[in-house]
Amino acid sequence: xxxxxxxxxxxxxxxxxxxxxxxxxxxxxxxxxxxxxxxxxxxxxxxxxxxxxxxxxxxxxxxxxxxxxxxxxxxxxxxxxxxxxxxxxxxxxxxxxxxxxxxxxxxxxxxxxxxxxxxxxxxxxxxxxxxxxxxxxxxxxxxxxxxxxxxxxxxxxxxxxxxxxxxxxxxxxxxxxxxxxxxxxxxxxxxxxxxxxxxxxxxxxxxxxxxxxxxxxxxxxxxxxxxxxxxxxxxxxxxxxxxxxxxxxxxxxxxxxxxxxxxxxxxxxxxxxxxxxxxxx
Amino acid sequence: xxxxxxxxxxxxxxxxxxxxxxxxxxxxxxxxxxxxxxxxxxxxxxxxxxxxxxxxxxxxxxxxxxxxxxxxxxxxxxxxxxxxxxxxxxxxxxxxxxxxxxxxxxxxxxxxxxxxxxxxxxxxxxxxxxxxxxxxxxxxxxxxxxxxxxxxxxxxxx
Numbered sequence: 001x002x003x004x005x006x007x008x009x010x011x012x013x014x015x016x017x018x019x020x021x022x023x024x025x026x027x028x029x030x031x032x033x034x035x036x037x038x039x040x041x042x043x044x045x046x047x048x049x050x051x052x053x054x055x056x057x058x059x060x061x062x063x064x065x066x067x068x069x070x071x072x073x074x075x076x077x078x079x080x081x082x083x084x085x086x087x088x089x090x091x092x093x094x095x096x097x098x099x100x101x102x103x104x105x106x107x108x109x110x111x112x113x114x115x116x117x118x119x120x121x122x123x124x125x126x127x128x129x130x131x132x133x134x135x136x137x138x139x140x141x142x143x144x145x146x147x148x149x150x151x152x153x154x155x156x157x158x159x160x161x162x163x164x165x166x167x168x169x170x171x172x173x174x175x176x177x178x179x180x181x182x183x184x185x186x187x188x189x190x191x192x193x194x195x196x197x198x199x200x201x202x203x204x205x206x207x208x209x210x211x212x213x214x215x216x217x218x219x220x221x222x223x224x225x226x227x228x229x230x231x232x233x234x235x236x237x238x239x240x241x242x243x244x245x246x247x248x249x250x251x252x253x254x255x256x257x258x259x260x261x262x263x264x265x266x267x268x269x270x271x272x273x274x275x276x277x278x279x280x281x
Numbered sequence: 282x283x284x285x286x287x288x289x290x291x292x293x294x295x296x297x298x299x300x301x302x303x304x305x306x307x308x309x310x311x312x313x314x315x316x317x318x319x320x321x322x323x324x325x326x327x328x329x330x331x332x333x334x335x336x337x338x339x340x341x342x343x344x345x346x347x348x349x350x351x352x353x354x355x356x357x358x359x360x361x362x363x364x365x366x367x368x369x370x371x372x373x374x375x376x377x378x379x380x381x382x383x384x385x386x387x388x389x390x391x392x393x394x395x396x397x398x399x400x401x402x403x404x405x406x407x408x409x410x411x412x413x414x415x416x417x418x419x420x421x422x423x424x425x426x427x428x429x430x431x432x433x434x435x436x437x438x439x
Contacts, residue, residue, distance in 0.1 A: 192405050192418060193394040203392065204361050210338075210345040211357040244411035249404045 026055055026275075029069055032164050034273040041270040043171060047202055048216075053272050054224075054280055057205070057215040062227065065279040074156055074225035074277025077149070077232050081157035084150070090141025099138060104161060111155075111162040112274050115263040117174045124178045126262055127155055128234065128254065146254035147240075152223040152232035159223065159276030167220050167274060169266045182264025185257060191248025197265075212281070217242075219262070220269040221278030232277055235262055303424045306382075306399045315386030316375040321397070321424035326432025334426050334433075341396065341422055341430060351437055362393060367439035377431045381422070396422040 026034040036053035044051070055063060065071045085096045085103050100106040114127040125133070131154050132143040144151040171179045189196045200209070201217030208214070223232045236253035239261060243250040251257040304321045312318055334341040336355040348358030349365040372380070380387050382397035397420045405414040422430070 188403060190403050192402050192414075192421065194402060195392065195394070199392045200361075207360045208357070209359045209361055210342075214361075240411065244406065244409060246406075247409060248402075248406045248411075249413040250406070250411040 024056065024060075024063055026053070026063070026067065028067055028163065034164055034275055035166065036272065036275075038271045041267065044268055047198075048268075051218065051269060051272055052205075052216055053218055053269075053275060053278075054215040054221055055275065055278060057213045058279075058281060062279055062281060066275070072225065072277065072279055073230070074223070074232050074279060077153035077223075078156045078160055078277065081150075081153040084154065085157060090135065090139035092138070092140040094139045096134065096139075099134075103157060107158050107161040109162055109165055111159045111276065112165045112168050113170070115175075115259065115266060116170060119174075124175050124259055124263055126235075126254075126259055127158060128236075129259075131155070131158075147234045147237040149231065152234050155223045155234065156232055156277040159274055162274040163276070164273050167266060167269045167272050169263065169270055171263075171267045175263060178260045179263055179267065181257075182260035182262070185261045186264055189246075190243055191246030193246045193248075195246040197242070197261075216268075217265065218269040218272060219265050220272040221275040221280065223276050224278045224280045226280050228281055235265075306397050306420050309382055309397065311379055311383070311386045312375070314376065315379040315383070315388075316373070317378040317382055318375045320428060321378070321382075322428050324425060324428065326425075326428035326430070328429065328433040328436055330426070331429035331431070331433030334422065334430050340426065343430070346393070349437065351433075365434065365437060367437055369435045369437040370439050372434075374431050374435050377434050378427060381427050381430055394421060396420060397424065397427055 026036045028034060034053075034055075036055050037050060040048040040051050055066060065073070069075045082103065088095045088098070096103070111127060114130070115124050117123075118125045118130070121133075128144075128146055128151055131151065132146075135141040136143050144154065186197045189199065197217060200214050205214050205216045219235050219238075222235045222238070224238070225231070226233050234253070236258045239258050240250045240253055251261075302323065304319065309317060309321070310319070332352065335343040335347075336352045338345075343365075344352060344355055344358055346359040346361035347363070347365050348360060349368075351366070352358070368377070376387070380393075383395035384391045384393040385395065399418040399420055402418070405418055406412060407414050
C-alpha cells in the first residue's frame with residue numbers, strides 16, 4: 001500500500017515535468033466545466049477541424065493551477081479589480097458600480113462577445129477600449145495604460161463573469177472589414193524570421209519549438225497569468241511579444257492592427273469557453 | 282631571404298583576395314532545386330564551429346526546430362523541422378548550403394527562416410527588440426558560419 005502511494009507520487013511528479021495531457025478536461029473549482037476543445041467554427045473549417053484552448057498544451061502542473069481559484073495566481077488581481085469596480089474615481093464622482101451595479105449581474109456574457117462593434121462610435125471596440133471609454137467619458141477618470149496591470153486586472157474581473165460561456169464574437173456586418181484585415185495580418189509573414197501567426201499556431205500546434213509546446217494561439221484564456229513573467233498579461237502584450245520574436249518591428253498595443261488581429265484571433269476561438277484569468281507558461 | 286619573405290607575404294595576400302572573397306547575400310547564385318554550388322567564402326567549413334552554431338541559442342539555434350543524435354548533449358530538441366540524423370547522406374553540400382541560405386528556393390512556403398538573406402522582408406526589426414531595423418540588415422548567419430554548418434551536417438551519415 002505504502003509502496004503504491006510512493007509510486008503514485010513519483011508518477012505524479014514525473015507527469016508535472018512531462019508534456020501536457022491533451023485529453024485532460026478542465027473543471028474549475030470542481031463544478032465549472034470549461035470547453036477546451038470543440039469543433040472549429042465554420043469560417044475556420046478549411047484550416048482546422050478542432051479548436052483547442054492553450055490550457056490543453058500546458059504541463060499537468062500548470063493545468064492544475066487553473067483548476068482551483070485558490071491555486072490560480074491570476075485571481076488575486078480579480079479581487080483587486082472588484083475593489084476598483086466600486087471605487088469612485090474621476091471628476092464625475094462615479095465608480096463602475098455607479099452605472100453598472102453588481103459586476104456579477106451586469107457583466108455576465110460581456111467578455112464572450114468582445115471585440116464588438118460600437119454603433120455610436122462607429123468602430124470595433126476591444127474590451128480594453130470600452131473600459132477606457134467608460135473611465136474617460138463616463139467617470140472623467142484617467143485611462144488605464146492599454147496593457148497595464150490595472151487594465152489586465154479589470155479585464156480579468158470581467159472575464160470571470162463569463163467563465164464557462166462560449167466565445168461568440170461576430171465576424172460579419174459592420175466588423176467584416178476589420179475581421180478581414182485581422183485575417184490578413186494572421187497569415188502575413190513578418191520580420192527577418194519571416195513567420196506568420198499561422199506558421200506556428202495553425203501549421204505546427206502540438207509540436208515542440210525547443211522547450212515550448214506550440215499551442216493554437218487561442219485567446220479565450222486572456223488575460224493570462226504567465227509563470228514566465230509572474231503577472232497577468234493582456235492579449236496585445238502577447239501579440240507584441242510574438243511579433244517581436246519574428247525579428248520584426250512590432251505593432252503598438254491598442255493600435256488598429258492589433259485590434260483587427262484580436263477580433264480575428266478571438267473569432268478562431270468561437271465555441272471555446274471564456275477562461276480568463278488563465279494560467280500559462 | 283628578405284625578398285622571398287616579401288614575395289611569400291604578397292602571395293598570401295593575393296590568395297586571400299582570390300579565394301577568401303565572401304559572396305554577399307545579394308550575389309548568391311541559386312541553382313536547380315535551390316542549391317548553391319560555390320562556397321560562400323572559399324574557406325573550408327569548420328565542423329566543430331558548425332555544431333556550435335546549431336546548438337547555440339544566440340547563433341543558429343537550429344536545435345529549436347531540429348532534432349538529431351548528433352547534438353544529444355543539448356537538451357530540448359524541437360520538432361517543427363525534420364530530423365537531421367543522416368542528413369549528409371540525403372543532401373549534397375551544395376544543397377545543404379542552399380537550404381541554409383534560403384530554404385524557400387528548395388521547399389516552397391517552408392516555415393524555415395532564410396539564414397543568408399538581407400532583403401525582401403515585411404517590417405524587418407532590429408534583432409529581437411521589436412523596434413524597426415536601422416540601416417541594412419545583417420544575415421542571420423555569416424557566410425563562414427553557413428560553411429561551418431554545411432561542413433558539420435555533411436558529416437551526419439546513417
